[in-house]
Each structure stands twice: as structure tokens, then as C-alpha cells.
Amino acid sequence: MSIIETKQLTKYYGKSRGIIGVDLAIEEGEIFGFIGPNGAGKSTTIRLLLSLIHPTSGSATIFGKDVTVYAKEIHQEIGYLPSEVFYYDNMKVKDLLNYSASFYKKDCSQRIKDLAKRLDLDLNRKIDDLSYGNKKKVGIIQGLLHSPKVILLDEPTGGLDPLMQNIFFDILAEENKRGATVLFSSHILSEVQKLCHRVAIIKDGKIVRVDTVQAMKEEAYLKVSFETKAPVDLSKIGFDHLTQVVQNGTEVSFLYKGDLNVLMGALAKLDLVRVNVQEADLEEIFLHYYQKEA
Amino acid sequence: MTVLFFELKQGLRSTFWWCVGLGAVTFLFAGAMYPVYYDQVNVIKPMFEAIPEVVLRSLGVNLDILFTSLGFFSFVMMYLHLIAGMQGILLGLGVIGKELRLKMMDFILTRPMSRSQVFIQKALAIWVHLTITWIIFTLIAWLSIAGFSKEPIDWLIFANLSVSLYAIQLLFMALGALIATVLRKLKSVIGVGLSVVFALFIMNLMQSIFEEEWLRYLSPFQWFERGYLFVHNAFELPMIAMWLMVTVGSLITAYVVYVKKDVHAV
Structure with missing residues (x-):
């Protein structure tokens, strides 16, 4: 039995689409990435799992229990970090965290101290005086202080500097090692790739692909651009799998999918002025999905 | 009981100040000022009688009963009702709507507690705050009237007046x-709370001026009309029915909406 499962989960906001027929099965102990552009339906799916909104049709279960009927029991073992965090007025960090901890049937005081130390957060400061990044740290601790079995993260890294992001990812990896299942939504492919075992891609409210990160990496698109001293005839170089080719005199750019060595070998034969090879960003990958469907 | 204790603690300071405010107005006007006013009744009464009746009515003045200790208290009650209404609505909005205002609905509704429990514990916390305020108000009013009154007091009328304040608190909550x-x-x-209270208070004044019977049903401050209380020593049944319908109806509707509604991302 999957620890998180949705069947034909559908949500409409009046007439506008939230998600349509989403089927997901996330196994215990997985770190599952959920990627898609803004408005694709990531937050809608997570909010449905948390019973913050109610499905139009279909069903969702966590620990095999319906998320709407057993919300209270499920929340006992769930940690959640939203993309934006807000807090009560005039409260110290420790007051907020103690309040949050008081909902759970366990002593979380040591864990709060440990996490605050890891994230370099002063528990005695007033939340109103904290920077956005530090408020986010409060959110992280608040989501993890009760050692939840399932951690739901909705675009959680905004506001964290790269160093803190790394510490946060380390903490998540440790939580996962402890046995926690993580659902991580993001529109940044690289952070999902860094952490997740499997990934679902959502577009226009529908899941377009679920696969392992490894399989996705093997198919990853590269964004290549170069400039040569004289114009080149691309058809004669022998590149395969090119999409979105733009040639403007001596300047060429395209998306490439295939063996990197073949690409580099072909480029080496050119009389290059400049070359730039980078991973295609998510938008470009989605563009590829649009093209495939058209 | 986590939410209940949290809301009780969070509201303590505010309840203290409501008690001080309501208590001070009660003591000053129903107690300390009454002897001065009573001693000057021969001067004041003709002055009041010279004022057009419609103006007196809009100020909540009833000359038939004004020149007794309880009558003067009942006049002051009109403004105490207004204060009680403010406290009720500010607590109702502030406590039930706290997470909505602070964009923290995600926080409170992802705790291991049903929405029903969250709502009931919040409502209980408000009820405790209102009840504390009401008890303290009643004590101060009782001591003030008993201490400064020049004539025997019908304590049943006093009790009814006091209960009317509690009813207004609960209704606006x-x-x-x-x-x-x-x-x-x-x-x-x-902003929202005071707009509603003042709109209904103005409706109450309009009713006092125009004396349209149907308007009474739309202005909650009229549901505990002090003149009627004095004459009949009881509340008006149709108005009690209105109070019951609106108070219980609002609470049940609020509960159902809170438990069922979709909480959208902010």
C-alpha cells in the first residue's frame, strides 16, 4: 500500500481548473518531487492532501486513510511547510514553536533546540523582527519539530540562502533516513533532482509524467549555444535530437538530448569563438512537452 | 484544549481593558454622578422638558423613569450596550478570524485537531472572556447603584438590564x-467590527426617531428596550425570539462554514 495515494483526484474552483484526474502513488520512505510551472496544480494537490480544500471528485489517502474523513489523525503525523509563512503578532520564536508543539502528543523541546541550532536561529527573538529567510527557518522547525512520518513541502526553499538550502536539504535527507516520506513540490528542476528519488511532472492540472530522477536525467535536455568564425551548415555536422534550433548568421542555439560526448566531439570540429552548454530549465522542458502534444 | 488556553491567554489583556472601560463608565455615570444629578433634579428636569421629545428619544432618554437611580442606569445602559456590542463583535471577528487576518489558516488547520474542535474551542474562549467582563460589569453596577441610590431598588429590573448587556455581547460575538x-x-x-456595530446603532437611533415598529426587528439594540423592561419587568417575547434566532443562527452558520469551507492559498 502506498503511503500517499490519489485516485482521479480532481478539483475545480468554480469553473476554473485546479487539477484533473491526478493519480499519484508515493511509497513509504520515498522523497518524491512534484514539479511544474506556476499554476499547474502543485499547491492544489498538496492542499487537497492536507484537507485545506475539498476535492470536486476522486479521492486521496495518506496512511491508507481518507484525507478528509481522517484529517485530524493524519495531521498528527504530518509536517507541512508552505511556500510563504505567516505568524501571530508579537510572539517570540520559542512561543510560536511551543504552541505548535503543544498540539502533538510528545515532548518536542529538545528537537526544537537541535533544529534551531542547525539552522542558526535565535529562539528568543520576536518573529516580527526576523528577516524573511529567518521566518522561513521558523517554518521549517515548526514543520519538523514533531518528527512527522510524512513531510509535505510546497515550494519550500524561497527566501533561504544557498547555504541554508543545503542545510535544509541535509535535514530532509536525515528525516528521510529516519523513515519519513517526503513530497517536495517545486518549479526548480535542479533542487528536485538534487534530493528526490522519483518525480512527477504536472502541467495544466494533469500529471504528464512520473519517473525516477535517474531516468529523467538520462533524458535531460541541454541548452547549447555557440558562435563560430564563419556560418556553419548544421545538417552537415551530424547532430541528432535537436529542437528549437535558432541560427542567426554565425550564432547558433538549440536544445540537445543525447550523449554529451557526441555533442562535444561535434563541437570540437568547429572553429568556435564561444560556446555555452547548460541544463535546460524547466520552462524549456515544458515547451518540449507542449510540442510533443501538438 | 490547546486552542482554548491559547485564546484565553491571548485575550487576557484586552479583556482586562474592556472590564476597566465598561466598569469605569458604569461607576461614573450609574454611580458617582447620580447623587450630583439627583441633587440638581429641580434644575435639570425643566431643562430636559424643554428639549423636543424626538431629540430625547434619539438620545435614549425616557423622562418617565430618568429621575430614579435605576432609570438613570437604564439610560446609561444604551451606551453600555454599544460598548458591549463592540467588545462582542471585535472578539468574534478577532478570535474566529484571527488566522484569516494573519494568513495563518494553513497553520491552524494542519494541526492534529478537527476544524470543529478549533471552532468550538475558539468560541468557548470568547464566551469566557465575555462572561468575565459581564460578571465584573454586573458587580460594579450593583455596587455603584446600591452605594449611591437614594431610593429602594427593584433588583429584578436591575438583573434584567444586566442580562440584556450579556445578550448584546453574545449576539455581536x-x-x-x-x-x-x-x-x-x-x-x-x-474597521469591519465597528462599521457593523455603528450601522446597527444608527438604525436603533432611526427607530427611536421614526418609531416604525418593523425597524425594531432590524436593530438589535432595540431588542432589549429599556422602557418595556421597566413597565413589564420582563423582556419582549418577539424580540427574544429575534435574538435567539440571529445569535444561534449566526453561530451555527459560522460553525458550518468554518468546518466545510475551502481554505485557499494566500
Whole structure:
């Protein structure tokens, strides 16, 4: 039995689409990435799992229990970090965290101290005086202080500097090692790739692909651009799998999918002025999905 | 009981100040000022009689009963009702709508507690705050009137007047709770709360001026009409029915909406 499962989960906001027929099965102990552009339906799916909104049709279960009927029991073992965090007025960090901890049937005081130390957060400061990044740290601790079995993260890294992001990812990896299942939504492919075992891609409210990160990496698109001293005839170089080719005199750019060595070998034969090879960003990958469907 | 204790603690300071405010107005006007006013009754009464009746009515003055200790208290009650209404609606909006205003609905509704429990514990916390305020108000009013009165007091009328303040507190608390649950966003508790209270208070004044019977049903401050209380020593049944319907109806609707509604991302 999957620890998180949705069947034909559908949500409409009046007439506008939230998600349509989403089927997901996330196994215990997985770190599952959920990627898609803004408005694709990531937050809608997570909010449905948390019973913050109610499905139009279909069903969702966590620990095999319906998320709407057993919300209270499920929340006992769930940690959640939203993309934006807000807090009560005039409260110290420790007051907020103690309040949050008081909902759970366990002593979380040591864990709060440990996490605050890891994230370099002063528990005695007033939340109103904290920077956005530090408020986010409060959110992280608040989501993890009760050692939840399932951690739901909705675009959680905004506001964290790269160093803190790394510490946060380390903490998540440790939580996962402890046995926690993580659902991580993001529109940044690289952070999902860094952490997740499997990934679902959502577009226009529908899941377009679920696969392992490894399989996705093997198919990853590269964004290549170069400039040569004289114009080149691309058809004669022998590149395969090119999409979105733009040639403007001596300047060429395209998306490439295939063996990197073949690409580099072909480029080496050119009389290059400049070359730039980078991973295609998510938008470009989605563009590829649009093209495939058209 | 986590939410209950949290809300009780969070509201302590505010309840203290409401008690001080309500208590001070009660003591000053129903107690300390009454002897001065009573001693000057021969001067003041003709002055009041010279004022057009419609103006007196809009100020809540009833000359038949004004020149007794309880009558003067009942006049002051009109403004005490207004204060009680403010406290009720600000607590209803502020406590039930706290997470809505602070964009923290995600926080409170992802705790291991059912929405029903969250709502009931919040409502209980408000009830405790209102009840504490009411008890303290009643004690101060009783001591003030007993201490300064020049004539024997009909304590049943006093009790009815006191209960009417509690009823106004509860009614406006229920209205506040209802508004807090049906709104998608709540930026200012004071802005929304005071607008509603003053709108209904003005309706009460309009009713006093125009004396349209049907208007009484729309202005909650009229539901505990002090003149009727004095004459009949009881509340008006149709008005009690209105109070019951609106208070209980608002609370039940607020509960159902709170438990069922979709909480959208902010």
C-alpha cells in the first residue's frame, strides 16, 4: 500500500481548473518531487492532501486513510511547510514553536533546540523582527519539530540562502533516513533532482509524467549555444535530437538530448569563438512537452 | 484544549481593558454622578422638558423613569450596550478570524485537531472572556447603584438590564464569528467590527426617531428596550425570539462554514 495515494483526484474552483484526474502513488520512505510551472496544480494537490480544500471528485489517502474523513489523525503525523509563512503578532520564536508543539502528543523541546541550532536561529527573538529567510527557518522547525512520518513541502526553499538550502536539504535527507516520506513540490528542476528519488511532472492540472530522477536525467535536455568564425551548415555536422534550433548568421542555439560526448566531439570540429552548454530549465522542458502534444 | 488556553491567554489583556472601560463608565455615570444629578433634579428636569421629545428619544432618554437611580442606569445602559456590542463583535471577528487576518489558516488547520474542535474551542474562549467582563460589569453596577441610590431598588429590573448587556455581547460575538467565516480576507478587525456595530446603532437611533415598529426587528439594540423592561419587568417575547434566532443562527452558520469551507492559498 502506498503511503500517499490519489485516485482521479480532481478539483475545480468554480469553473476554473485546479487539477484533473491526478493519480499519484508515493511509497513509504520515498522523497518524491512534484514539479511544474506556476499554476499547474502543485499547491492544489498538496492542499487537497492536507484537507485545506475539498476535492470536486476522486479521492486521496495518506496512511491508507481518507484525507478528509481522517484529517485530524493524519495531521498528527504530518509536517507541512508552505511556500510563504505567516505568524501571530508579537510572539517570540520559542512561543510560536511551543504552541505548535503543544498540539502533538510528545515532548518536542529538545528537537526544537537541535533544529534551531542547525539552522542558526535565535529562539528568543520576536518573529516580527526576523528577516524573511529567518521566518522561513521558523517554518521549517515548526514543520519538523514533531518528527512527522510524512513531510509535505510546497515550494519550500524561497527566501533561504544557498547555504541554508543545503542545510535544509541535509535535514530532509536525515528525516528521510529516519523513515519519513517526503513530497517536495517545486518549479526548480535542479533542487528536485538534487534530493528526490522519483518525480512527477504536472502541467495544466494533469500529471504528464512520473519517473525516477535517474531516468529523467538520462533524458535531460541541454541548452547549447555557440558562435563560430564563419556560418556553419548544421545538417552537415551530424547532430541528432535537436529542437528549437535558432541560427542567426554565425550564432547558433538549440536544445540537445543525447550523449554529451557526441555533442562535444561535434563541437570540437568547429572553429568556435564561444560556446555555452547548460541544463535546460524547466520552462524549456515544458515547451518540449507542449510540442510533443501538438 | 490547546486552542482554548491559547485564546484565553491571548485575550487576557484586552479583556482586562474592556472590564476597566465598561466598569469605569458604569461607576461614573450609574454611580458617582447620580447623587450630583439627583441633587440638581429641580434644575435639570425643566431643562430636559424643554428639549423636543424626538431629540430625547434619539438620545435614549425616557423622562418617565430618568429621575430614579435605576432609570438613570437604564439610560446609561444604551451606551453600555454599544460598548458591549463592540467588545462582542471585535472578539468574534478577532478570535474566529484571527488566522484569516494573519494568513495563518494553513497553520491552524494542519494541526492534529478537527476544524470543529478549533471552532468550538475558539468560541468557548470568547464566551469566557465575555462572561468575565459581564460578571465584573454586573458587580460594579450593583455596587455603584446600591452605594449611591437614594431610593429602594427593584433588583429584578436591575438583573434584567444586566442580562440584556450579556445578550448584546453574545449576539455581536455571533455576528462577528459569522462575518469572520464568510469573508475571504479580513484586513482590519476594528474597521469591519465597528462599521457593523455603528450601522446597527444608527438604525436603533432611526427607530427611536421614526418609531416604525418593523425597524425594531432590524436593530438589535432595540431588542432589549429599556422602557418595556421597566413597565413589564420582563423582556419582549418577539424580540427574544429575534435574538435567539440571529445569535444561534449566526453561530451555527459560522460553525458550518468554518468546518466545510475551502481554505485557499494566500
